[in-house]
Amino acid sequence: MDARFTRMDHHDGISRYGASLMAAVAPYAEVTMLIHDERQLALLPALPWVKINSPLSPLELFVARHVNKLGADLVFCPMQTMGSWGRKYPLVLTLHDLIYYEHPAPPGFLPAPVRVLWRLYHKAYWPQRVLLNRANVVATISHTTLALMRKHKLTKRPVRIIGNAPQTERTPRDPSLAPEKSLAYMGSFMPYKNVETLIRGMAELPDFTLNLLSRITDERRAELEALVPIGTKVVFHNGVTDAEYDELLLRTTALVTLSKAEGYGLPLVEAMALGTPVVVADTEIFREVGGEAAYYVPADSPHDFAAAVRALDSQEKWAASSTASVAQAETFSWDASARELLSIAQELGSARPGAACH
Known part of the structure; x- marks a missing residue:
């Protein structure tokens, strides 16, 4: 091989x-x-x-x-x-x-x-x-x-x-425990990944923190930092270990991505395997991976993205989504x-x- x-x-x-x-x-x-x-x-x-x-x-x-x-x-x-x-x-x-x-x-x-x-x-x-x-x-x-x-x-x-x-031997989180008010994005910062819309959507989510986990060049970071709405919290981690990634997934409200093109979407199934809901662009591949468990929004709508995250403010909805996410991940x-x-x-x-x- x-x-x-x-x-x-x-x-x-x-x-x-x-x-x-x-x-x-x-x-x-x-x-x-x-x-x-x-x-x-x-x-x-x-x-x-x-x-x-x-x-x-x-x-x-x-x-x-x-x-x-x-x-x-x-x-x-x-x-x-x-x-x-x-x-x-x-x-x-x-x-x-x-x-x-x-x-x-x-x-x-x-x-x-x-x-x-x-x-x-x-x-x-x-x-x-x-x-x-x-x-x-x-x-x-x-x-x-x-x-x-x-x-x-x-x-x-x-x-x-x-x-x-998803990786094997990963224990899902307890859906009865309320998540912290944070969001996680794992992926590159190439233009088609559409991170700009995630950042713009944070204007309607001032009580949430958006964690951008992947490594990023100084030039691209400066471009995205210029878009961060005043009064919002966006953290550039510039790379995390697998252990740090899992630890964040086990406490965050949702994994989010509005990427316009993917061959699969591995971060989705990794998050779902741990019981973390996903809010994603409404694309054919994300529908294939996320099934009935994911929250789907138009890729270019910051407002709809923020509304989907707000829906997960309900502990009842979040717990149901967490349970459904684990079940969907088990199909892979x-x-x-x-x-x-x-x-x-x-x-x-x-x-x-x-x-x-x-």
Whole structure:
């Protein structure tokens, strides 16, 4: 399993997805992780590993030469960019979303040459088709993304859902205990995330604190601070640990996001698993993840956002939402995702009891 997209200090969405899926598959098959830097091991399960080139290296074109030597029965990559020229093994590539066709600004952490290629790549769908058609099977994480893939005819290969899920062994909060008057946002500050509307909505929530948890550049922070209404409380944490994140989720009123585009929305299901209600933009993917438990509002309406938060001022409504959130989160499972990947391996004729997954 390709673990080279794992971060070295803290997980992002794809990093957590890959690491969690590897841990879930390990009880059922012999798993070897492919890494490119030993610092990645701090965020990965304790499994056998092999160090190869970075996925951003020009050597990625020839990565199959190294993987062939490992005798892999199946290779799973949590992205769609893994090199495949000359491969001698079945390959599963993953497409998480199509966000960057509508919102083409690349993530800031990518090197400048990669950001240029990123923009060019997302100007048309044919490069995506070329990448995906190299696989035996294409994985995605939601029915929403699957529908978009079919709409744009992105691949001729079979497409299967290997979904995201919350972390295991997390104890939900007691719904009878009133939450503190705070809100939590976990996500990047790219324009499509629409954090501006959250901040504007705080004008009608002066007794609440909005906690913006993710790391942020000084420039972007200055842009958002200029929008904070006078007399409101907005806190920029500039990154929190997993433990700090869980601790806040266990006492806050709600997790909030008005993002206009997502492939899944992992923060939603993480919050719901702990019994924390979610107030989110009314989008197809959030409807898929949040089900009947979430509060949905128009993405560009600060007033409707504030009204949804105010509805949770009622302890009775908050407790009911907390209970419903836990039930909704339980519909997602890493074990189910692991079993789906193993099913794919078996269908490709490459997996047997004790067979290796790389």
